[in-house]
Structure formats: C-alpha cells, structure tokens
Amino acid sequence: MRDRYVTQVWNSVARFAYTLLYTLLMPLIVARLWWRGRANPAYRQRIAERFGYLPHHPRAGGLWVHAVSVGETLAAAPLVKRFLEQNPDTPLIITTTTPTGSEQVKRLFGGRVFHMYLPYDLPVFIHRFLRTIRPAALVVMETELWPNLMACCEQRHIPVILANARLSEKSARGYAKFSALTQPMLQRLSMVAAQHQSDADRFLALGLPPERLAVTGSVKFDLTVAEGLNDKGAELRQQWGRERPVLALASSHPGEDEQVLDLWPEIHQAVPELLLLLIPRHPERFEAVGNAARSRQLKIQRRSQGPASEATQVYVADTMGEMLTLLAAADVVLMGGSLVELGGHNPIEPAALGKATLIGPNYMNFAAIVDAMAEDHALEVVSDLNQLATRLAYFLNDTEARQLMGERAQATVDNNRGAVQRLVDLIDPLLKH
Template sequence: MARVFYTLIYALLLPVFVARLWWRGRLNPGYRQRIHERFALFRQRPPANGLWLHAVSVGETLAAAPLVSQFRARYPACPVIVTTTTPTGSEQVQRLFGDDVLHVYLPYDLPVFWQLFLKRMRPGLLVVMETELWPNLLAACERESIPVMLANARLSEKSARGYRKFSALTFPMLQRLSLVAVQNAVDGQRFLGLGLAQERLEVTGSVKFDVSVPDDIEQQGQLLRAQWGSERPVLALASSHAGEDELLLSLYPALAQQIPGLLLLLIPRHPERFAAVAEAARAGGLPTALRSENRVAADTQVYVADSMGEMLRLLASADLVLVGGSLIPHGGHNPIEPAALGKATLMGPHHMNFAAIAESLQERGALALVSADPADLQQQLLHYLERADERQAMGGAGRRAVAENRGAVNRLTQLCAGFLKL
C-alpha cells in the first residue's frame, strides 16, 4: 500500500521533476539533453543477460570504474549497461568507457517506464553502487526475476534514521535485494537493523581502495608544477562546493604571507561552478589562472581546474590536499585518491559519507581532521604547510593504508559472475 501512495505522489510530481531538469540546464546544458531516456525511450537493445550497473553521478561512476574494467576483462562476451542520473556522471562514463559499454540515463521511478526499460535491456543482474534505492525499480526487478546487488554500500547513522521513518517503503525494498555488499561491518549492522536478512549481507570493503594509479602519475604532476614554478608549494582543495572555495580564498592572503609563493589549487566538484569560482578569486584581487587556458603567469596565486577527468593528475601536483564537501554539511568526498598518491590529506568535520574510511586512514596516520572555523583552519593549514617531514610521513602512511585495503573489486567481480552464472 505504501508503494501505491509513493507511485501516485511520484506521478503527480513528474512535471516538477522535468521542470527541475530544465531549470538546472541553465548552468549545465546536459540536463536538457536526452530527456527522452528518462522516460525509457531509447533505441539501444543489447544482448540479454548482461550486467546492468547504476552509478548516480561522478563519484559513483569513478568508484564503479575498476569493477567495470575488471568484469569486462574477465568476461568480454557479457554486455555491460551503465546508467547514471546526472550529466556529469554521463560524461564520466563516456570518458572512461566510450562505446565499450551501453549508457543511458536512469528512467523515472514509475512502473510503466520500468516495464519499457527492462523489456528492451533484459539484464541478468542489476548492481547499484552505494545506496540508491527506488521502490518501483526494485519491485520491477523482482517481478522479472532479476537479482539486485547493492555494491560498495554504505549507510550512515543519519541515513539509517531517515530510512526507519519510512519503514513501510524501506523494509520491502530491503527484502527485494539479493545481496548487500557493504564497505564495513558497522554499515552492515545498520542494514541488518533495518530488516535485511543476515544471509544477504556480505562485507567486501570499499572499491575505492582499488583506485588505479597510472605509473606515470608523478611525472604528470611534476609537468604541471613545472608550468607553475617547480619549487612553489601547492595547496589543493579537491571536489569543492559553494562556500568552501570562498573560505579558502579568504584565508589565502594570510597563508601566503607565511608561505611565500603558495599556489592555491581549486578543483570544483561541479562544472557549472567553474566560472563562479574563478570570478570569486579575481574579485578578491588574486591573480588567477584557468586550467583550460593552459597559461600561468609568475604572479599567479590561484589556479582553477575548470576541467573534468583530471583529478589524479591535479592531486599529484599538490603538496597538501584538503578534501572538499567536508567544510560544509555535505558529507565529504573520497579521501582515498590523495592517500593513494602519497599526499598529506585533510578533511573537515562534515565527512559522514566517508566516516569509516576517514577513521581508518586517521588511525594509520594518513589523514588529519581540520576545523571549518576560519581562524582554526588557517592555523591548521599553516601547520601542515610548514612541516614537509610530517606531510611526507602522512603520504607514506596513505600509500600503505590503500595497499592493505585493496581487493573489494575482485570480490565483487566474483559475486557478479556468480549471479550471472558465468
């Protein structure tokens, strides 16, 4: 009954969802493109019994990349379908895999669209990255006898409380999951507390520890630094959100006074913010260069990475990395990438989306937590910028921690093959 009411409300709100796409398209035109796919209208028809993987946006797509790559290498004859929700996620899929996978947007969560989608795609298994559960999607998969695995799953205490409030919807969804592969045992206990059966829970670790680091990544980072001035110290704010770039820009003059030649590298999370971040830097009177211009003057103080798909190369050029999404109540972003590169890594207080990973890295001395208070943050940044030996120790600990936690991708690949009977 709860799903009936959910479906009715969702159908009534559908015009609002479409209008929201059009509105967001003002800043990112990708939201206005291929809208028909969100109604399960597309021409593609892959062979049956393929692997269907859903990754919401950029973060989930990057997390899924090693799994897709390993699965395709082992089972090249099995088709792979990848769906996303955002245009930035779509761009990432096309950048990573090109025509090697079939990609469309995830349809709206109404039964009629799932009937069309599943009839055309005929997948053998749905793998949902992290925690993106839709009641009608899961009901449709159950009706068509398609197993569903939640992979690289995480569940914060805050999210668990939210799910409990809507248990009439969430409990049936959990019963329809064939397997939940969680990042750690703590998150696993939260799923069990919501009603997941013990035999459907598997602790596989985080696929993000299986990040692929190119052999020449340090050389790529050094080439970037050569454009800026090889001896200049570089502070990177990675995957930043509104409010965070502005905070670092406000602290920059005081930091630069103590750290001569300091370059502030800003890497906004979303492309629609590239221009706003550059404008904020220039409005503060700071000489600013853009990655797209590929020109850096000797007096450049702020470098805005207005490009996509270059995160590892950019992080490889930094001396100290502050992970964005953690200075504001967003939940934080992935600290594993800078750790894997051997970079001293910092996160703010709002890191609940990566709480277990941050705690693990912190215990190993690979990560430090900092304050969002401007005065405190300034002193903490100065502390690490002034201590090269401490940064080096953190970087070494990060590399070791990532190496010790690899293996989730291999376990998930085996689970997928088991469901697909490969």
C-alpha cells in the first residue's frame, strides 16, 4: 500500500514538473510556431485554437479523433468514413497539429466533420477545449499521447482509445526513460488497439494493463482506391509519353531528393527515357526541390505550372492531395523518409495500386508492415545508394518483374483488410457508456 502511495505521489510530481516546464517553454513554443510561418503562412493562422478558443461548437456526445498530421489523417480516413456511414447523426470532431493535416481533413471530409487544432498540452487549454466540444470518446491515432490531455479526459470521464497503435523499439526505450509520465498515461487509456503483436508487447512492457489491449491490425490496409483513379493515372501517362518509364519518389524529405537526383546519371544511362517524379512531403519544400533539380542541369516541370512533356526529365509535384493519382501514373515507387533517419512512410498506398515498391534502410515506423511485405516479395528493401540505383534500373526495365511484385503487393493488402471494422466495434460501446 505504501509503495503504491509513493508511486502515485511521484507520478503527480512528475506531471507537475512537466506542466511547469511546458508553461515556462510556452514563449519558445509560440515563437517556433511563428517562425515556421515564414515558410508556411498557415502556421500563423487560427492560433487561438491552440489555446482552446474554438470556432465550432458541436453537439455534445460526438466522437473526437486526433490525427497529428497528413500521415495520421490518411490513416484515420477509412475509420472516419466507416464511422460516418454507421453513425450519421453523431458529431465527429477531428483535430490535427499541422496545417497540412488540416488541409487533408478538409479535402477528405469537407463539411461532414468539425476540424480544429489540438490545444497545447496545458490543463487550462485542454479543459477549455473539452468544455466546448464535450465529446463522448476520444480516438488517438497511432502514438500521440500527452500527459495532461490524458489526465483531463480521465477527470471528465471521457474514454480514450489509442487506435492503429504502433510502438517501435526506439520509441519504447524513449517512453521507458520517463516511466513516471508514461505509466499513468497508459493506465488512463480505455483501450489500445495495436497494429501488430510486437507493438502490443511493447505497450505491455511499459505498463499497459493486459485487459485493455487488442491487436486489430493496421487500418492502412483498408485503403480504398477510388473508382477512376487508375484512369486518371493513365491520362497523366498520356501527357508525359505513354511508353516512358516513370519513377516516383513519394513523400520525400530534405536530403532524399538530392540523393536520388545524384543517382540520375547512372539510372538514366540504364533507362534513357526515364521520367523522375518527385513528390515532397511538405509544401514548404516545393521550391527547394525544384532548385535542386535545376542545379543539376535537368529539364524540370512543376505540376502547378503545367503538365510534363516528353522532354521533361524531372516532374515536381508541387500540389497537395494528389498522391494516389500521381502514384497511379508511376511504374516504380521509392518510399520517402527511408533514405534519411526518419523511419520511413507507409508503403501500403503504392501496394494497393499494384506498384513495384522499394524502400530504404530506415523504415522503423512501419517495420512490421515492411518486413511482412518483403517476406512475401511484395516490396524490396535496399540497403545503400549503390544497390538502390541498380535495383531501380532493374525494375524500370523489367515489366514482368515489376508486375509480379505489384500483384503480390495487392494480394498482401487484400489479405490484411478488416482493421477498420474491428476498431468501430471497439468504439461503439464507448460512445454508449
């Protein structure tokens, strides 16, 4: 009993210290937001929402989904669409922390949901936010846990489910270093719906009660390819030159476009008609990516300024919300975030389109998915740049090899569907508690 009391006191002290430190850092946090607005002015808009002052006042009893940015919003999309279909009269609130996430919410759902930015993690802001939206339950996508958010939800008896939850070994080690904050957060969760058993085991090791754990699979496998999407891809190919091989670097980060551009001479020698499609992850990089290609004396075209022609060597996708259409027009896809130490991005999108997909060595954010796909020969992991150039040229030149990989990738996606409905089945009882 005494040990339990000491633990509770220590945990309370830890959250108080966290809150105090967060409060002291608020001027720097706001200054960083303003600084980011230099490259993306949207960061300087709707700032009041980050302090809990909201433009919308939804009816009480709705479902609140928190998705940090673009990736989490896309992951939440199948869940949100299914929930809206099955619960058309229940308000649905989506929060993000980035403007690109906000734009993605608007593009995907329009006026069918309420969108707001998540407030900073201080009790005064969180309570103000909760008094306004009065949700029946909160669904947090993946691993976006905040100590005061969890505590405030518990105080207001709002159940919280961590959905599509993933936890890499590196992240688990980081959480373990702050166990006085981590354990109370996990114990305040009503349910963790883990993507894979390996993720589940790490949550248990950090202190999650076993009865609050379910392994539901990844909702990203429930991706729906819109009708006519492949036709749109074919139209782009017609503009670019139907017979040209097209390599897409999807969701690239600083340093990755440059690495692939440096490989251009070698790949181009093996694939003379190649069109390189660069799709930066963030809009503030559009100009830099274009300049990187120009500095190498390559013939570039930006999508916002017109279609690529047969003379174009590098096509820069400087628009938002067109990822799947652009991937549908590619022959081979290289996943970004994996050539630098960022943990990689979701390979399920090109897989669902039947594309031959390669990924670099840094894919810890999707380790279970990538390893399973690689084992099925539905994706290939490349360990270094020399191997990358060789394997890209191989798949770009070998139609049969890339079609076979694409068929295996589609089969892997189809065989892993079903997580969305399993999540909806977990959420419904929480709304009626």
